[in-house]
Amino acid sequence: MNDFSPAVMKTLLKQAGLRATPARIATLTLLSQSSKPLSHAEVSAELKNLGVDKTTVYRNLNDLVGANLLRRAELGDHIWRFELANHHDEACSLHPHFVCIDCGDVFCIDEKYLQARDFQLENQNVTVKEILVRGHCNNC
Amino acid sequence: MNDFSPAVMKTLLKQAGLRATPARIATLTLLSQSSKPLSHAEVSAELKNLGVDKTTVYRNLNDLVGANLLRRAELGDHIWRFELANHHDEACSLHPHFVCIDCGDVFCIDEKYLQARDFQLENQNVTVKEILVRGHCNNC
DNA sequence: TATCCAGATGCAATTGAGTTGCATATGGAC
DNA sequence: GTCCATATGCAACTCAATTGCATCTGGATA
Numbered sequence: 349m350n351d352f353s354p355a356v357m358k359t360l361l362k363q364a365g366l367r368a369t370p371a372r373i374a375t376l377t378l379l380s381q382s383s384k385p386l387s388h389a390e391v392s393a394e395l396k397n398l399g400v401d402k403t404t405v406y407r408n409l410n411d412l413v414g415a416n417l418l419r420r421a422e423l424g425d426h427i428w429r430f431e432l433a434n435h436h437d438e439a440c441s442l443h444p445h446f447v448c449i450d451c452g453d454v455f456c457i458d459e460k461y462l463q464a465r466d467f468q469l470e471n472q473n474v475t476v477k478e479i480l481v482r483g484h485c486n487n488c
Numbered sequence: 489m490n491d492f493s494p495a496v497m498k499t500l501l502k503q504a505g506l507r508a509t510p511a512r513i514a515t516l517t518l519l520s521q522s523s524k525p526l527s528h529a530e531v532s533a534e535l536k537n538l539g540v541d542k543t544t545v546y547r548n549l550n551d552l553v554g555a556n557l558l559r560r561a562e563l564g565d566h567i568w569r570f571e572l573a574n575h576h577d578e579a580c581s582l583h584p585h586f587v588c589i590d591c592g593d594v595f596c597i598d599e600k601y602l603q604a605r606d607f608q609l610e611n612q613n614v615t616v617k618e619i620l621v622r623g624h625c626n627n628c
Numbered sequence: 629t630a631t632c633c634a635g636a637t638g639c640a641a642t643t644g645a646g647t648t649g650c651a652t653a654t655g656g657a658c
Numbered sequence: 659g660t661c662c663a664t665a666t667g668c669a670a671c672t673c674a675a676t677t678g679c680a681t682c683t684g685g686a687t688a
Binding site (some may be wrong): 422424426428446448449462473474475476477478479480481482483484485486 | 549562563566568586588590602613614615616617618619620621622623625626
Binding site (some may be wrong): 527546550567569 | 643644646647648654656657
């Protein structure tokens with residue numbers, strides 16, 4: 349992951365219309381230094397030292413997802429995990445993504461493998477916004 | 489989905505080494521008649537009429553998954569959903585699911601629209617466990 | 629730099645999916 | 659029909675996640 353300075357975090361937060369509080373800067377810093385997505389509980393445990401309440405962590409994680417600074421991933425064990433949202437992803441939001449159930453790594457899938465077009469469902473068109481494939485990657 | 493008779497359900501259960509109890513037969517029958525995967529809560533609500541406790545439903549659904557009679561799907565909303573695992577055609581048991589972003593409704597997608605087979609990623613094979621399509625359904 | 633308030637936080641209580649313990653009931657092998 | 663391993667019902671419990679509310683504070687403004 350990318351390792352940003354607190355100053356950069358502060359700027360990112362303000363650009364998103366959120367206050368740059370110590371809890372939020374610490375959350376972003378922690379996730380920027382992690383090699384894998386972290387759960388609510390894991391982030392809470394880390395920020396407890398700083399006196400940050402777990403409710404605040406929950407709310408901040410959700411707010412940061414809403415501001416597109418974080419991405420929320422479900423890896424198959426019914427625990428939300430959070431990671432920095434790569435802005436690179438926005439440009440490629442239309443093609444399918446692969447999420448590894450084990451390590452949480454996300455890969456882009458070439459469209460030649462899976463068409464991301466709208467299709468019919470019960471004789472009616474539906475609008476496709478995201479195609480997600482979950483499974484085990486080769487490192488796991 | 490396939491609509492099996494109670495007698496067939498009974499045979500399937502016995503073959504799996506499980507007792508053919510009314511609750512289990514009712515569970516399989518319900519899922520065989522559903523066009524989409526159902527949650528614990530939805531199955532419980534249906535079987536309540538028969539006097540089946542929700543704990544029993546939970547345990548049976550999990551046992552039936554263990555016996556490969558059902559498949560458990562996590563569709564991104566932290567609710568397990570269950571559907572018949574089609575033994576006769578392994579290749580067609582891993583079909584994609586559609587989840588409506590607005591109403592949360594879930595549909596099964598015919599494989600002719602989206603192939604759910606393993607594929608290559610960065611020149612290596614990955615194992616596909618779930619294919620999930622998100623978008624807006626026609627009612628929303 | 630002091631003031632002020634919408635937005636952020638801490639704490640406690642609550643929700644809801646899913647699990648576990650245990651006493652009782654029953655499927656099905658004999 | 660008898661018997662017992664398995665299945666069930668009921669209650670209590672776990673744990674992720676949310677909500678309500680009083681208090682605090684970042685940062686815009688004067």
